[in-house]
Amino acid sequence: MANKRFSLCFLFLLALLPSQISAADESEGREFVLTLDHSNFSQTVSNHNFIVVEFYAPWCGHCMKLAPEYEKAASILSSHDPPIPLAKVDASAENNKELANGFEVQGFPTIKILRNGGTLVQDYKGPREADGIVDYVKKQSGPAxxxxxxxxxxxxxxxxxxxxxxxxxxxxxxxxxxxxxxxxxxxxxxxxxxxxxxxxxxxxxxxxxxxxxxxxxxxxxxxxxxxxxxxxxxxxxxxxxxSVPIVTVFNNDPNNHPFVSKFFDNPHIKAMMFINLTADTADSFKSKYHETAEQYRQHGISFLLGDVEASKGAFQYFGLKEDQVPLIVIQDNDGKKFLKTNLEPDHIATWLEAYKDGNIEPYRKSEPIPEVNNEPVKVVVAESLQDIVFNSGKNVLLEFYAPWCGHCKKLAPTLDEVAVSYQSNPDVIIAKLDATANDIPRETFEVQGYPTLYFRSASGKLTQYDGNRTKEDIIDFIEKNRDKPDQQEQVKDEL
Incomplete structure (x- = not known):
């Protein structure tokens, strides 16, 4: 699971900022790409020794950008001898969820290469533009x-x-x-x-x-x-x-991107130093960092050196600010982060040693706690999660969302209606947390897509909500799972 999270993290870094959602019709001009779903997937794949399948979501900006390139590549490859098929599956459709889960689809687009009738599945790791797709797929379909x-x-x-x-x-x-x-x-x-x-x-x-x-x-x-x-x-x-450098370089050079991908895919703890690579002090930082990387890579730590100018997406992902540069951030396999800001070259080795000895407190990314929080749906951030969800003694329905997520936008007015229904009930809180701007305790909440909803009763029972996203169904779920005031008193008496 940790590897998947880092893979998604890498895609985010390369994208730099989330794509905006548009209402473009993704179905136009799709005569060469095969459309598959749960009803015809197995039969189609079993008929091919080699087929490429894209798992997409209609609202995904990256999928929209890929769509014309993928279609163009499919048209070219249809003339190959023999033809090489490209296919797509709407992984967001309810009847395709089981199919997508079987291929561990956790982000969009996810592209898989299926060989020997689907008995061998590999990740597509090639380009995302038509000519590059064609060259990569041709090579993949030939001798290994x-x-x-x-x-x-x-x-x-x-x-x-x-x-x-x-x-x-x-x-x-x-x-x-x-x-x-x-x-x-x-x-x-x-x-x-x-x-x-x-x-x-x-x-x-x-x-x-x-x-x-x-x-x-x-x-x-x-x-x-x-x-x-x-x-x-x-x-x-x-x-x-x-195939992983002692220190992986993340900058604007596309030749480095495959190595950045390898860095995030490997199972090691990730140490990332961000500096201005054009600054006069850059050589001193690089030298000390490389020495430290050689010393600690045998301890299960991988090292990345990022250019601050090329790392806007990384800074947003980790909640960092440019006035903190030079800095090091470490992310371990449990998702915990450790941060050292305004770094000096001589700090690098001593801080890594303190981290290895367990003497560094974890860092938590959080938006500021809102000064005013009087909307029906309450805003939760990482710094207020404990107080509002765990220590309030209330029944709390909490939505984990992403600002760019189409499904979250669709659910928002429904949650507003649910919250309004409970405005006169002080024992129920409807809340939301931007999971792209705040760290989530992964040991408590499993968030693999948006929106994800959890309900915590006043007595502490935590349940993930998987029901229909209507006002009536959500309220019915809350009523069945919440603790009434007399039940809370009974629990206190029993304690």
Whole structure:
């Protein structure tokens, strides 16, 4: 679950700011993209050895932006020999929810590559514009690993700013080669794989080896690394760990975005330092940070260096301000955050040491507590969550929402009506919390989409509301689950 949260976080960082919702009709001009739902999905997928499926929501701004590019790519790929199908599923439709959950869809758009009739599922990790989609999908539909027969082949394969994996073998058979091919098939959506009989073709590394050996090329740190354990699990671990820089750089260079994605996808604790990379002090910060990263990466911590100019979305996500720069924020796998602002280079190692020793208090992102909170639906922020929801002794219905969410906007007037119905009842509170601007205690509330509603009775019973979103159904739920004043007194007497 933590990995999924970080993946979503990364998408947010690249987007920088949430897309605005429009009322554009997403169905126009969709003659090449196959429309799938719960009734025809399994049958359609089982008929294809290779198919790409987008899980989308009609109100999602990113999906709207992708739609014409995806359609254009589908039209081009329909002429491929053989044709390569692209499909879409409205994952927000109620009758498709179970289907989307089966593919762990937690954000939009989510794109999956399905192979062998759907028996092998991989994440799509390619571009989001038509030509890039076409090139990526064509490559994904071909062999998982290609043969390098010359130095020119090797140069063309390793020249780009990305991680590539090459197996050197004395022959293209045997257990080692089969395991390498199996790894290539498993990880092909994330890395490019090749194999060769002659290491002399390769531009880096020992040229006299005859193998079997796996050589991973990368555009950072030591530039290449060899590995000779051909168990598939060991190979996979080697590739995953070696493909993440000691310090991942997040700036406006799109070549760095795949490494930022890897940073947020890995299971480690995340340390992120944000500075002005053009400042006179930048080199000093980078040097000290790199030294600290080398020291602590063996302790399960990954490190990212962000340029403040390129990190507007990150600052909004973490609730940071530019006058706090230079700063470090750490997010652990429980979602807790730790913050050091107005940093000096010599603070980096000592603060990391204090964090590792448990001597740093967690940081909580919160909007300011409203000075006036007299609307029917009360505003809750992270700093007031404890007082209003847990310590008020009231029955509280709390909505977790996102300002850009279409479903939340649709629910808002209904919640207003519910709140008005309870205005004369001091024992019931209807409240809302902007989950994009406030940290949520993940150990208490599981919020994977918007809106999410929880009800906490006056006596402390917490229940997630999954019913219909009508005024009558919500009120009926509250009446069945709330504690009446006489029941509260009975609970107190029993205590």
């Amino acid at each position: 690993t290609i043969e390098i027969k010359s130095a020119d082949d090797a140069s063309a394969f390793t020249s780009e700013n990305k991680v590539v994996v090459v197996g050197v073998f004395p022959k293209f058979s045997g257990e080692e080669f089969e395991n390498f091919t199996a790894l290539a098939e498993k990880l092909r959506s994330e890395y490019d794989f090749a194999h060769t009989l002659d290491a002399k073709h390769l531009s880096r590394g020992e040229s006299s080896v005859t193998g079997p050996v796996v050589r991973l090329f990368k555009p950072f740190d030591e530039l290449f690394v060899d590995f000779q354990d051909f168990h598939v699990e060991a190979l996979e671990k080697f590739v995953e760990e070696s």
